[in-house]
Amino acid sequence: MSKIFNVAVVGCGIGRSHIVEGYLPNADKFKVKLLCDLNAERMGAVADEFAITRRIASFDEALAMDDIDIIDICTPPGLHFPMVMAALKAGKHVICEKPLVGSLAQVDAVMEQEKASKGMLMPVFQYRFGNGIEQAKAIIDAGIAGKPFMGTVETLWRRDAPYYAVPWRGKWATELGGVLMGHAIHPHDLFTYLMGDIERVFGRVATRVNPIEVEDTISASLQMKNGALASLTATLGSADDTTRIRLAFENVTFESDHAAYNPGEKLWKIQPRNPETAAKIDALLKDWQHVPSRFQTQMARFHDALTGTGPLPVTSADSRRSLELVTAFYHSSATNEDVVLPIGPGHPLYESWVPAQFRAA
Ligand SMILES: NC(=O)c1ccc[n+]([C@@H]2O[C@H](COP(=O)([O-])OP(=O)(O)OC[C@H]3O[C@@H](n4cnc5c(N)ncnc54)[C@H](O)[C@@H]3O)[C@@H](O)[C@H]2O)c1
Incomplete structure (x- = not known):
């Protein structure tokens, strides 16, 4: 029998689809043990629907639970970077919805953290x-x-x-x-x-x-x-x-x-x-x-990767490639110039592509 990994789904919007399409058809591979969401009513409805008894609002508490193997991040995009970094640092396996993070600098930081962490990271590209x-x-x-x-x-x-x-x-x-x-x-x-x-x-x-x-x-x-x-x-x-x-x-x-x-x-x-x-x-x-x-299939193949029987089906390098295209798009549009890839540190939009007037002071 294959190992069953315990999952915490964080965010109950698309997170519900992860349960319906990803975990329930792979019940011999995953068990959703915990839901985490700031919206108690929404979380309660999803938890009741799938008889998930553990429900919490605190992401940090989810990271501290020893019996949780996988943190599945389905929160709004601006939260992905701190959550992925914290979950990797806590030693968990991590699944994260798209977009993985908000800049090439952030994805490079995630890739560095991955090297130091015992958990595997799989971005979603279903x-x-x-x-x-x-x-x-x-x-x-x-x-x-x-x-x-x-x-x-x-x-x-x-x-x-x-x-x-x-x-x-x-x-x-x-x-x-x-x-x-x-x-x-x-x-x-x-x-x-x-x-x-x-x-x-x-x-x-x-x-x-x-x-x-x-x-x-x-x-x-x-x-x-x-x-x-x-x-x-x-x-x-x-x-x-x-x-x-x-x-x-x-x-x-x-x-x-x-x-x-x-x-x-x-x-x-x-x-x-x-x-x-x-x-x-x-x-x-x-x-x-x-x-x-x-x-x-994305979740089933993640299980293969976790158990050493197959490659990781989507990697942070795949996310980096998609964010590099996004970076090039914004830069080209702002400058009316052709942008040559790859893009690394030193590029004007490497740290952030957010227009100056929308950046936090
Ligand atoms: N792969 C896909 O096809 C697909 C489809 C839809 C959305 N998404 C992505 O999934 C992510 C979520 O999108 P959504 O449409 O489900 O959003 P949503 O707003 O419907 O749901 C997000 C949930 O996260 C909860 N949340 C917010 N902050 C939280 C926190 N700090 N701790 C715990 N829970 C928190 C919210 O209460 C909310 O219930 C986004 O990154 C989006 O781009 C992907």
Whole structure:
């Protein structure tokens, strides 16, 4: 029998989805022992729904509990950095929702802390898991797709006033960014996961849709390290919610399912450009084993990593890559210049991309 890890879920918004999609289907691997939230009513409803008896408001108390193995951080983005650092220092394994932290300096500090800690850290990027995305990844990794030519990523979602009634949203101090950090971060991660590292970014950000501090509309032209070109577009002012990724390689063109929040689940349109490639894809996918999507597989693979039977499915390096793109976007838009990656200490936005007027005094 596999070891069952005891989990404390901190934050009962998306934290409820972690329970429903991630922990309950993996009940032989995880047990949610504790809920932590400042909102007692909300926590009570989730705790009652899943018969979780231990409920607390204090994060520090959760860290001090010896029988808790994993701290699952589902709080607003501005709290992630101090919470991840404290949980790692307390020796816990840590899962943290996106965005992991609010700057490259912070992610580098987290990566340093990881080296000194006995716990493992897994950031959340649940869109990476499911049959559609994983078949595309398998074809690319097998070398069948060939040279990457071009990619387009569209994150066209809709967010209106009720969404921004939650006080932490729309503000630099608490959301840390807009559509780049909170929404397009998932499709952009899928894109680099499949097409590789970015070399240069020319980006524009704007606030067009809602009366908020952070951006809600973006576009960029990219050059990848492998020479491919790409365009990224996103807005929160679409009529509906659509995510669409289209990637043209030498031998295959891929198009994602358009399901906004689970584009990796359903099979992607995979169009070989010649019969030899079609035959190779058929052979590769002949015995394909079903992969449940989103949190179910991300959590199951975290268990593999914790028990030494598989790699960590998402790493802080993956988060760093996504935050590097965000940094490049903001800098390019502010300077009207192309930004060359990688970005390290010494870059003007390494410590923070928050505009000066919104920084704490
Ligand atoms: N992966 C995804 O698809 C996805 C989807 C939605 C949200 N998120 C991310 O999850 C995080 C939470 O978003 P949400 O929509 O669930 O927010 P939310 O506001 O609905 O829930 C956050 C919860 O955290 C609680 N909280 C705040 N401060 C706390 C503290 N100090 N200690 C304990 N609890 C505290 C709040 O009371 C609230 O119940 C954000 O980082 C967001 O970007 C990810």
